[in-house]
Amino acid sequence: MTFAAAALPEKRRLAAEEMVMRAAILAFVAFLLLAIAFPLATLLAKSFQDGEGRFVSLANYARYFTTPALVGSLWNSTWVAVLSTVLVVPLAFVYAYALTRTRMPGKPAFMALALLPLFAPSLLSAISLIYIFGNQGFLKGWLMGATIYGPIGIVMAQALYCFPHALMILVTALSLADGRLYEAAAAMGTSRWRVFRTVTLPSVRYGLISAAFVVFTLVITDFGIAKVIGGQFNVLATDAYKQMIGQQNFEMGAVVGMVLLLPAVIAFALDRHIQRRQVALLSSRAVPLITKPNALKDASLAAYCLVVGGVITAVLAVSVWGSFVAYWPYNLALSLRNYDFAAFEPNGIGPYFASLKMAVLAAVLGTMIVFCGAYLIEKGQGFRIGRAVAHLLAMLPVAVPGLVLGLGYAFFINARSNPLGALYGTIPLLAINTIAHFYTTAHVTAVTALKQIDNEFESVSASLKVPFYRTFMRVTVPICMPAILDIAVYMFVNALTTVSAVIFIYGAANKLASISVVHMDEAGATAAAAAMATLIVLTALAIKVLHIVLDRLVFGKLQAWRRR
Amino acid sequence: MLKLSESEHRVALDAGSAAHVRAVRITKRFGAFTAIDAVSLEVEAGKLVCILGPSGCGKTTLLRVIAGLENQDAGSIEIGGRDVSYLPPAQRDFGIVFQSYALFPNLTVGENIGYGLVNRRMARREIARRVGELLDLVGLPDQSAKYPAQLSGGQQQRVALARALACSPSLLLLDEPLSALDARVRVRLRDEVKALQRRLGLTTIMVTHDQEEALAVADRIVVMNHGRVEQTGSPSEIYGRPGSRFVADFVGAMNMLDATVAGRGLVHVGALTLRCSGLGTRAEGQRVKLGLRPEEVRIRGLERCAANAILVGVELLDFLGPFCRARLRPKAAPELVLLSDFSANAMRDLSIREGQTLTIALPPDLLRVFDEPEEAGP
Numbered sequence: 001m002t003f004a005a006a007a008l009p010e011k012r013r014l015a016a017e018e019m020v021m022r023a024a025i026l027a028f029v030a031f032l033l034l035a036i037a038f039p040l041a042t043l044l045a046k047s048f049q050d051g052e053g054r055f056v057s058l059a060n061y062a063r064y065f066t067t068p069a070l071v072g073s074l075w076n077s078t079w080v081a082v083l084s085t086v087l088v089v090p091l092a093f094v095y096a097y098a099l100t101r102t103r104m105p106g107k108p109a110f111m112a113l114a115l116l117p118l119f120a121p122s123l124l125s126a127i128s129l130i131y132i133f134g135n136q137g138f139l140k141g142w143l144m145g146a147t148i149y150g151p152i153g154i155v156m157a158q159a160l161y162c163f164p165h166a167l168m169i170l171v172t173a174l175s176l177a178d179g180r181l182y183e184a185a186a187a188m189g190t191s192r193w194r195v196f197r198t199v200t201l202p203s204v205r206y207g208l209i210s211a212a213f214v215v216f217t218l219v220i221t222d223f224g225i226a227k228v229i230g231g232q233f234n235v236l237a238t239d240a241y242k243q244m245i246g247q248q249n250f251e252m253g254a255v256v257g258m259v260l261l262l263p264a265v266i267a268f269a270l271d272r273h274i275q276r277r278q279v280a281l282l283s284s285r286a287v288p289l290i291t292k293p294n295a296l297k298d299a300s301l302a303a304y305c306l307v308v309g310g311v312i313t314a315v316l317a318v319s320v321w322g323s324f325v326a327y328w329p330y331n332l333a334l335s336l337r338n339y340d341f342a343a344f345e346p347n348g349i350g351p352y353f354a355s356l357k358m359a360v361l362a363a364v365l366g367t368m369i370v371f372c373g374a375y376l377i378e379k380g381q382g383f384r385i386g387r388a389v390a391h392l393l394a395m396l397p398v399a400v401p402g403l404v405l406g407l408g409y410a411f412f413i414n415a416r417s418n419p420l421g422a423l424y425g426t427i428p429l430l431a432i433n434t435i436a437h438f439y440t441t442a443h444v445t446a447v448t449a450l451k452q453i454d455n456e457f458e459s460v461s462a463s464l465k466v467p468f469y470r471t472f473m474r475v476t477v478p479i480c481m482p483a484i485l486d487i488a489v490y491m492f493v494n495a496l497t498t499v500s501a502v503i504f505i506y507g508a509a510n511k512l513a514s515i516s517v518v519h520m521d522e523a524g525a526t527a528a529a530a531a532m533a534t535l536i537v538l539t540a541l542a543i544k545v546l547h548i549v550l551d552r553l554v555f556g557k558l559q560a561w562r563r564r
Numbered sequence: 565m566l567k568l569s570e571s572e573h574r575v576a577l578d579a580g581s582a583a584h585v586r587a588v589r590i591t592k593r594f595g596a597f598t599a600i601d602a603v604s605l606e607v608e609a610g611k612l613v614c615i616l617g618p619s620g621c622g623k624t625t626l627l628r629v630i631a632g633l634e635n636q637d638a639g640s641i642e643i644g645g646r647d648v649s650y651l652p653p654a655q656r657d658f659g660i661v662f663q664s665y666a667l668f669p670n671l672t673v674g675e676n677i678g679y680g681l682v683n684r685r686m687a688r689r690e691i692a693r694r695v696g697e698l699l700d701l702v703g704l705p706d707q708s709a710k711y712p713a714q715l716s717g718g719q720q721q722r723v724a725l726a727r728a729l730a731c732s733p734s735l736l737l738l739d740e741p742l743s744a745l746d747a748r749v750r751v752r753l754r755d756e757v758k759a760l761q762r763r764l765g766l767t768t769i770m771v772t773h774d775q776e777e778a779l780a781v782a783d784r785i786v787v788m789n790h791g792r793v794e795q796t797g798s799p800s801e802i803y804g805r806p807g808s809r810f811v812a813d814f815v816g817a818m819n820m821l822d823a824t825v826a827g828r829g830l831v832h833v834g835a836l837t838l839r840c841s842g843l844g845t846r847a848e849g850q851r852v853k854l855g856l857r858p859e860e861v862r863i864r865g866l867e868r869c870a871a872n873a874i875l876v877g878v879e880l881l882d883f884l885g886p887f888c889r890a891r892l893r894p895k896a897a898p899e900l901v902l903l904s905d906f907s908a909n910a911m912r913d914l915s916i917r918e919g920q921t922l923t924i925a926l927p928p929d930l931l932r933v934f935d936e937p938e939e940a941g942p
Contacts, residue, residue: 017654457666457668459628461680465654475671560711561670
């Protein structure tokens with residue numbers, strides 16, 4: 001080797017492991033382009049074409065904005081999203097406040113109750129509301145003549161569905177408190193209300209804004225709830241579905257998709273802009289806030305949590321109960337009749353297993369791609385531009401509604417020239433679509449974990465002549481195991497519950513459970529739909545419980561090195 | 565056991581030429597910022613060279629370029645007579661220790677030290693033997709099964725050192741290895757590092773911003789500032805004859821007095837006229853700076869430089885343990901401030917108090933002369 005070195009050309013020659021690194025980065029960028037960028041580009045192109053694929057400039061958009069029914073949906077979507085946001089964020093804030101700033105008992109249980117909706121398809125809350133307030137609902141009278149099928153139902157169901165998303169953000173924001181500020185305020189004899197206004201609120205301002213944007217985006221882009229409980233009330237998401245599936249009007253579907261992308265992108269951009277202005281409120285010298293017990297405050301907030309968490313649980317439980325009832329509302333005897341899916345669904349129980357397969361694939365493949373990709377972006381060498389592009393693409397999906405991504409996939413994969421067309425309707429394609437749909441959150445989790453690792457590990461292993469991939473397997477992966485598990489569970493649960501992206505690209509033989517729920521509900525088999533949704537929830541919860549158990553028992557032992 | 569590792573290193577060195585590391589006109593830019601500007605550096609085999617400078621002076625970048633962790637934009641690097649300018653780090657033959665230790669937290673101390681050996685297809689027993697030897701070498705026997713988190717900072721840095729030495733590299737690179745440690749541990753460990761380096765005769769480059777550390781351990785010091793080398797020399801040269809005002813300021817404390825050349829061997833400092841032997845051929849009227857270290861201000865044996873004896877008032881005394889640092893104002897030129905270190909002995913013998921008047925002397929041969937920058941603005 002010494003002699004070879006002497007004859008080296010003036011340019012730096014790449015070592016074998018550097019070639020491996022560069023090849024991996026290239027492969028990763030190619031994956032992101034195929035899975036994220038190209039489908040969205042195809043959608044964009046499609047919205048400028050007519051039925052024969054000719055470029056028609058803005059004609060489709062002009063038609064969209066001159067069709068009153070379609071523009072009406074835009075307005076409907078917007079005000080429903082605003083109303084849901086205004087409703088959910090304060091409710092979630094008080095709940096988060098109770099979880100973080102009181103000494104009330106049972107906090108983990110209250111947290112768990114509120115997070116339940118995360119493990120169900122969004123439309124489960126809508127099905128529950130139909131059981132409760134629908135034509136045959138047992139509390140129909142409470143609506144005083146109004147119908148649940150429409151904006152009222154949508155807003156209520158969205159509130160349930162979005163609550164945990166807002167809650168998680170607000171809990172994070174509220175748990176970062178500098179105890180010194182509160183001590184200083186107390187030392188000056190400040191009233192509790194004034195402390196709340198001048199210390200607490202400003203410190204969570206950005207969390208509140210972020211939560212509002214997240215809820216707004218979730219509502220405006222969600223498909224399942226509007227489909228199930230929207231009735232004649234049209235919103236953007238159902239429009240896209242109708243144009244694509246009902247009328248086979250693909251160009252108009254593409255336009256609706258682009259219109260749907262707009263509010264989500266604006267919300268995302270505004271959120272980003274505001275977050276950037278946020279200075280680190282919490283310096284490293286901050287002292288954690290220790291909340292003192294306060295009987296009245298603790299009791300009243302515990303009561304509040306009991307009511308809100310109870311309502312969330314009860315509403316979701318209604319569907320589970322309904323799925324076990326023989327014939328709602330006439331014969332309330334318990335029965336497994338609704339779980340005999342062959343009677344309601346051409347594929348029988350098939351969709352459930354298709355979903356399981358897809359979720360496992362998405363979890364395994366997705367975790368590998370996300371974590372290796374984040375590693376290449378964070379710790380990789382060379383191809384600076386490639387890595388920057390990859391990071392941008394990885395951050396993009398969070399601003400792309402599932403429905404839009406699904407439309408993009410449908411157009412992209414069906415394009416006549418695409419050799420990947422053979423994948424259409426297969427489980428691998430559904431899994432890749434799901435990975436792309438939920439990419440950003442998983443990516444951020446991986447990057448956060450990787451950022452906590454000393455940057456010099458790669459340098460040290462280079463000096464010891466150990467190739468980077470060995471250190472990756474022997475050191476980086478074990479250290480990041482908790483984050484890797486989080487990503488896998490996140491992918492698995494979302495793959496089970498997602499509806500919006502996959503509804504445009506599933507194949508008849510590979511119908512997923514969540515889509516089967518939509519179809520059975522569409523066909524009037526609400527109880528069977530509830531039964532299938534119940535299976536999904538139970539599976540997702542089982543995986544989460546398994547995750548917790550694994551984390552506590554197995555990894556507790558494997559991660560002995562974390563203890564001092 | 566220890567003998568073996570020492571001899572291994574010795575053999576490697578005997579083959580090399582006098583300069584084991586030779587970096588020639590290295591330039592490294594980050595965008596528009598030039599981190600190192602045509603810096604050259606030679607390290608004699610078996611010597612410890614310190615690269616000393618303030619943060620952002622380019623010292624760490626230079627080390628990383630030598631290691632191959634950064635690619636230089638221009639210049640060449642030789643290690644052990646071999647041109648490694650364009651080789652990846654793994655082919656350059658060095659061990660490195662970082663300020664952050666960079667120990668793998670999920671591996672035991674033994675596994676950390678043996679990390680590079682495993683890759684060399686050494687037998688397991690051979691590796692265990694070598695790890696034990698290295699642990700003895702850094703004074704941590706019997707710690708092999710512990711995880712890094714169970715060790716103190718000083719112990720972790722010893723493990724990092726052992727890991728860097730494991731593959732018997734011909735060059736050891738230390739990137740601020742002691743900066744994360746407590747003051748007391750830092751001093752002890754730096755002495756150990758030096759002793760170890762001497763014993764192994766291992767060519768070593770250490771980067772530090774701590775001038776005291778550099779003076780204590782280095783055979784040679786390279787002072788860097790703004791991506792350039794300010795001065796290279798032995799510790800006593802750097803301290804005793806700083807080549808520039810920057811070095812004088814950065815290494816140790818130095819009184820800086822504005823002065824004007826008043827004739828052959830004479831300068832005006834305010835209203836004072838002093839003898840000064842280092843003026844060379846500077847013309848009368850030229851503005852210069854005079855540098856004098858606080859401990860060089862004379863308070864006894866004044867007769868030896870009676871010409872530069874002046875009357876001063878003791879304005880302030882800072883008690884610093886073994887000595888006192890005094891703020892003095894010359895009676896004839898009260899606008900001047902002189903810092904002066906008086907030993908505890910002198911303090912007692914002369915019973916120096918604040919507010920007192922003293923006679924001191926500024927030795928003419930110790931007044932270092934620095935030229936004023938040309939463009940001295942208003």
